[in-house]
Amino acid sequence: MALGDAILVCLTERPMTGYELAKTFDSSIGFFWKADHQQIYRELTRLRERGHVQAREVVQTGKPNKLVYTLTAEGKAALRHWAARPSSPASIKDDMLVRLCALEAIDIEPMRADLMARLEHHRDRLARYERVLTKRFPRGAETLDDTGKLLALHLGLRHERAVVEWCEEALQTLQPDAGGTNVTPIGAPPHEIKR
Amino acid sequence: MALGDAILVCLTERPMTGYELAKTFDSSIGFFWKADHQQIYRELTRLRERGHVQAREVVQTGKPNKLVYTLTAEGKAALRHWAARPSSPASIKDDMLVRLCALEAIDIEPMRADLMARLEHHRDRLARYERVLTKRFPRGAETLDDTGKLLALHLGLRHERAVVEWCEEALQTLQPDAGGTNVTPIGAPPHEIKR
């Protein structure tokens, strides 16, 4: 619903082409938002129709000409308006959680494999975020814009850390016991849930 | 994409009507998955067409007749098959994160209000999960099925705790200074990012 708005946000930094946006959606904002190039292009034409962005053709010699999109005044207004609406908390909506609710009806081995893959994935993410933290924000936030981006990054870090820890817990819990493919149900949670 | 599968998972517990499923999607599985009654009903007819569920009409006197849905053997097989596929890590896709990336282009007061609302929301969630933990699993997991559900709950707990802490951090960072509506950019993150 807010893919258009996410694009507007990207364009507040600098004018970009659809191609660049698609790559941006593969890194910074794309850390928490996936969109392939077609979605981007489709959304850009819609934004142009609404007058939220402006396209300027740049003639290139070696490559096909490109369309550089810029935020218009209306676009900026729309962005502010969108940002002033209360956001709805995103649901988690993770396949794995749903599967866990039916542990008795599914096979655990693929589940464990999945968990391991996920653990690795989230560790990667975590490492990546930490790299961004030290590279892009070595002295913390110096501008308001940096403050926001740093905060977003902090949420990413907290999230990935939480998930990594959880994956480790889950794998430990679902360890196959020596004799078979079954699982040892736990009497008490392995990590005491403190508050 | 997996709404149908989520329904199948619900039906592994016991046969249910669409109405009951819609309410279930308001509590247990609905903690991390939202779906209104129409989505449920639509999906149920599709599942019936595919032969994954079976409907049995129960005649009622005081109320309209209801359709009790049961998993078929095909449905169980489909569920296992689905669960054996590697899951794709869910993106975060939170409006607030996107907005934070454009802090300079938006108004901060609504942002702060939003953060406060979110803080409250996630605190509520956290409290709710903790209640479920002590009520439904007072002695931890005793069956395999409980183990899975407990693990899911643990992820919920970890997630909510992380987000609550983050909201507090964000609010502290975005505190309006005494003189105006502006924000004090931070030189170093308020919480040291440890690892």
Next chain:
DNA sequence: TCGGTATTTACCGTAACGGGAAAAAGTCGA
């Protein structure tokens, strides 16, 4: 009688997701 609960169904739309493909014109390595 008005409103609420229980239960299902219908029709309307748009937004998002995603694959498969094609243009066009360069660059770079084997």
Next chain:
DNA sequence: TCGACTTTTTCCCGTTACGGTAAATACCGA
């Protein structure tokens, strides 16, 4: 020089999801 890859945009196809409006049915309580 050939083939592969990059850059850049576009179009077509589909499904899944989301969301509103609303109707039919029948009981029950205020």
